[in-house]
Amino acid sequence: DTGVSQNPRHKITKRGQNVTFRCDPISEHNRLYWYRQTLGQGPEFLTYFQNEAQLEKSRLLSDRFSAERPKGSFSTLEIQRTEQGDSAMYLCASSLAQGAGETQYFGPGTRLLVL
Amino acid sequence: DAKTTQPTSMDCAEGRAANLPCNHSTISGNEYVYWYRQIHSQGPQYIIHGLKNNETNEMASLIITEDRKSSTLILPHATLRDTAVYYCIVRVGGTASKLTFGTGTRLQVTL
Numbered sequence: 307d308t309g310v311s312q313n314p315r316h317k318i319t320k321r322g323q324n325v326t327f328r329c330d331p332i333s334e335h336n337r338l339y340w341y342r343q344t345l346g347q348g349p350e351f352l353t354y355f356q357n358e359a360q361l362e363k364s365r366l367l368s369d370r371f372s373a374e375r376p377k378g379s380f381s382t383l384e385i386q387r388t389e390q391g392d393s394a395m396y397l398c399a400s401s402l403a404q405g406a407g408e409t410q411y412f413g414p415g416t417r418l419l420v421l
Numbered sequence: 422d423a424k425t426t427q428p429t430s431m432d433c434a435e436g437r438a439a440n441l442p443c444n445h446s447t448i449s450g451n452e453y454v455y456w457y458r459q460i461h462s463q464g465p466q467y468i469i470h471g472l473k474n475n476e477t478n479e480m481a482s483l484i485i486t487e488d489r490k491s492s493t494l495i496l497p498h499a500t501l502r503d504t505a506v507y508y509c510i511v512r513v514g515g516t517a518s519k520l521t522f523g524t525g526t527r528l529q530v531t532l
Contacts (some may be wrong), residue, residue, distance in 0.1 A: 314438025397464050406514035407453055412464035
């Protein structure tokens with residue numbers, strides 16, 4: 307059973323550096339979501355893709371954040387000029403568009419610490 | 422998406438049923454009730470979802486009231502591994518839409 311995978315699982319970086327995370331969705335899932343979770347809070351939506359098209363972005367996604375899904379399979383989330391406030395768990399989820407009752411399945415997350 | 426209200430925390434003895442309530446009094450007719458859980462430092466795990474009928478799978482049962490304003494997730498025989506934060510989420514079906522997580526219920530299963 308190949309679920310959603312994310313790499314790296316942990317990342318420590320210094321303030322001002324750029325970081326990139328990768329998400330590999332469940333095979334044949336055409337929707338891919340990114341969420342961010344800070345300590346003690348539930349995950350918050352960042353953006354989502356249907357195939358390679360980025361169809362919705364949260365206001366949380368500042369201009370330092372960019373996400374891509376170039377071939378409609380894996381996705382990357384890049385944070386430029388990281389700030390200490392970017393420290394969080396970054397979660398990826400995927401789903402298959404199939405009408406009502408669609409279910410998102412989450413990966414293990416990438417935990418980012420900005421020093 | 423409709424807001425949900427859950428207790429902040431609950432305790433349950435191992436082997437007993439854990440009943441986790443959720444209020445969603447403003448739910449719309451096309452919104453589903455989803456339950457996820459998150460074990461410490463892991464990604465959220467899908468448990469179950471439903472529209473108006475009660476649902477059961479290998480993990481849990483979901484009981485939705487007739488007016489759909491509240492629901493209960495039942496773990497029939499809780500184990501220590503069920504200790505987690507449980508999130509109740511309502512979401513429009515049939516479209517791609519984000520999951521809006523609250524702060525959930527922290528379930529502690531004890532010996």
